[in-house]
Amino acid sequence: MSRAMQDASRGGAARLAVEYVHADDPARLLDGDDVLAVFGFGTAAPGSLGDPRYLRVPLEPHGDAPYEVWHANAPVMRGCDDGVRWASDGELMFGVIEVAEHDGDVQEAARAAYARMAAFTTGSRTPRLLRIWNYVDAITFGEGDDERYRAFCVGRAQGLGDFDVRSLPAATAIGRCDGERVVQVYWLASVAAGTPVENPRQVSAYRYPRRYGPQPPSFARAMLPPAGSAMPLMLSGTAAVVGHVSMHDGEVLAQLDETFNNFDALVGAARAHDPSLPPRFGAGTRLKVYVRDRDDLALVADALDRRFGDAVPRLLLHAAICRRELAVEIDGVHG
Ligand code: 3EB
Structure with a gap:
């Protein structure tokens, strides 16, 4: 546990614990009054549990997937307002918006989702966006600046309105593979701002050159x-x-190694702010591993077994990465 986490466990400040839990009866996962959110993955998970804290993420897991559970401080309040399903303990808010595309207009769906999210969070007790997940169908369809990921980036920036790139949240933008033309956006926001962290091995995404599209992606590397x-x-x-360049085209395992090189640099940069963060991934880490080709899932699972054994809880999902040449992407939490 980091020093910041120990300090906060003595006070009344924000608390978040992320767990991966196997469950035969996922509704029971919502029983705790400290539960801020529960995520099920793929078609084996229920679509709804009649509770805004539950969300099905439309990505198929590799094997028997756990549920992801976020614990905050009890008591957690919840509701549905202005098209937003939300839950909050007064310090942190989980929110989700799903916007159907009209005639495949992903830019407009992204703009609408982000405008609604921005209005909702700005007017709440928890206006500071820390982390956003975006799931977009057919993410690399279309050529050049018509590619759907690039259109998503334009709509996202339009919906955010005026923003300072130095206070952007951390994010994931991944392709769903179920053919539903619905943009799913969920987020974590807080009363107090976090500190964005950039990766010294990578150009900040918000400064990517023009060749990657008219609107650079609006996110920080970590928060x-x-x-x-x-x-x-x-x-x-x-x-x-x-x-800003994709490495090892066509070599999924080399891309996996490069991804962990990037994490080493990113965690190193974060440790400059909080030296109590562990330098290596371990029992306080949770990883979600997104693999583009279904046929690569077992290969990536084996490579992660060799790298981590049982030391790092992780979840593998079949999902399209937003550059065609990227076969694998990973997000998560570390503490
Ligand atoms: C990259 O490094 C990979 O558009 O929100 C990673 C995380 C990526 C978030 C986003 C995109 C996004 O550029 C792609």
């Missing part, structure tokens, strides 16, 4: 939690991008 909170470092989706 340190607000001072004094009992929360892990939040790691954005990370892949084999060095500088």
